[in-house]
Amino acid sequence: MRRRAGLGAIQKHKLEQEKYKDKGNEIQENQLEQMTRQMEVFKVNLEEFATKHKNEIRKNPEFRRQFQEMCASIGVDPLSSGKGFWSVLGIGDFYYELAVQIVEVCLATNYKTGGLISLNELRTRLIKARGKGKQHQEITQDDLIRAAQKLKIFGSGFMVVPVGKGQYMVQSIPGELSMDHTAVLQQVTHSNQAFVSVGYLRRELGWEEGRAKKALDHMVDQGLAWLDLQNPSEKLYYFPSLFNACINSSN
Amino acid sequence: MSETEVEWPWQYAFPPFFTLQPHPETRSKQVSAWKSLILEYCQKNKLFIIDVREAHQLPLFHNSAINRKLDPTVVVSILSELSKSGNAGALDKAKHRWEIYWHTLEEWAAMIYDHVCDNGMQNSVLTLFELSQGEDVQDKEFAGIHTDVLIKALRVLEGERKCELILSDEEQGVKFF
Incomplete structure (x- = not known):
């Protein structure tokens, strides 16, 4: 049987379409x-x-990390919400305080490391500087x-x-580190010695001589590396920031 | 000369410390670390004179454990830096021989004059030997001071009209006022 094809049919079709649309909107709104x-709750x-x-x-610290993750999942950043409810909590304060202490440690070690410090070392120094007065708050790498x-x-x-294998370095001087420079730091960190050379980078990373030389010379120019x-x-x-005797020295 | 144990700073074990650094900021940290190390080393070892040509015989400029030496021209440039603050002085035009003043001449002069005043020796004559090796000075910082350095320090006092040096072939002495 052929379908009717008249004005009435078109209008009816249009009407149905609109009804569907309305219903759709309604459901969506709901x-x-x-x-x-739910989000409010x-x-x-x-x-x-x-x-x-x-x-x-x-x-x-474990609790803190999970709480941070929970907040992140609903788009709340307790660190950047300085106003209202979250400021009362003092969660932000905790991190602000840490941030200030990070700056202090970095400034105190800059003169010998050239502005680069491993996160582990930063943590050790920071915990030492905080002293025992702070109710023994445990500071994790994640917090830092x-x-x-x-x-x-x-x-x-x-x-x-990030220098790989869950290790990090904190750079506290102006100046961008490119991918290549980060790769150099990774090599130094994992070589278990405080130095690398053009030859070493060529072997380990398969770099051209020019590329390796350029990256290393840049790090000398930034005051991060010393030439031997x-x-x-x-x-x-050599990288004083990864040289044990330098790291451990008190002055 | 007997070696006194020096507490080496971390840099002493850091091989590039013995290569003059090209980066200006790094170099200035390096030079200032060298300056303090030299003064500390000389003070601990009561070393008043350094001959740059023999510098490598001093562990100070030669760390045999890591096989690194400081180049003599670099030694000269660091000593020249020290001379700017009155902590060193070249003894010859070629800058081979240097006197090291871990106390500046003015500081030595003040120490000596304090000692003289404390013991009421104004208006008396002392030999240079007494001043540097005498029994009453054994516990003094300037005990064992090199005669040439002592004379220079006394010249400072002379300029302030606090003493007069008597330097003849037979005896070397000083009269304090």
């Missing part, structure tokens, strides 16, 4: 409303949770990375540079 409500719960466990959050990342707002002066011309086979580039 869902959005529900979601919004979740946020309120999170806030309650945070207030209730404030001390726990400040004291227990979060706090140090907040320092980015001051421009390129502070950067957390007395090695019999080739020039060595």
Whole structure:
């Protein structure tokens, strides 16, 4: 049977379409409303949770990390919310305080390391500087990375540079480190010695001589590396920030 | 000369410390570390004179453990830096021989004059030997001071009219006022 094809049929079809659309919108709105409500509830719960466990959050690093992750999942950044509820919590304060201490440690070691410090070393020094008065708050690498990342707002002066295998270095002098420079730092970190050479980078990374030389010379120009011309086979580039005797010295 | 144990700074074990650094900022850190190390080393070892030509015989400029030496021209440039603050002085035009003043001549002069005043020896004559090796000075910082350095310090006092040097072939002495 052939379908009717008349004005009435077209109008009817149009009407149906509109009804579907309305229904669709309605459902969507419902869902959005529900979601919004759920999020609100979740946020309120999170806030309650945070207030209730404030001390726990400040004291227990594992708790702190999980709390941060929870916040991140709903798009709340307790560090950047300085106003209202979150400021009462003092979660932000905890990280601000850390950030300030990170800057202090970096400034205190800059003159010998040239502005580069491994996160481990930073942590050791920072914990030592905090002393025991702070109710033995345990500071983890994760806390330090979060706090140090907040320092980015001051421009390129502070950067957390991942050097692989869960290790990080914190750069506290202006000047961008490119991928190549980061790769050099990775090599130095994992070579278990405080130096590399053009030859070493060619072997390990398969770089052209020019590329290796350019990267290393740049790091000398940044004050991050020292040149040793007395090695019999080739020039060595030393990094005081990764030289144990330098790291361990108190002055 | 007997070696006194020097507490070497970390840089002493850092091989590039013995290569003059090309980067100006790094170099200035390096030079200032060398300056303090030289003064500390000389003070601990009561070393008043360094001959740059023999510098490598001193562990100061030659760390045999890591097989690194500081080039004599670099030694000269660091000593020249030290001379700017009155902590060193070249003894010849070629800058081979240097006196090292871990206390500046003015500081030595003040110490000696304090000692003289404390013991009421104004208006008396002392031999240079008494001043540097005498029994009453054994516990003094300037005990064992090199005669040439002592004379230079006394010249400072002479300029302030606090003493007069008597230097003849037979005896070397000083009269304090």
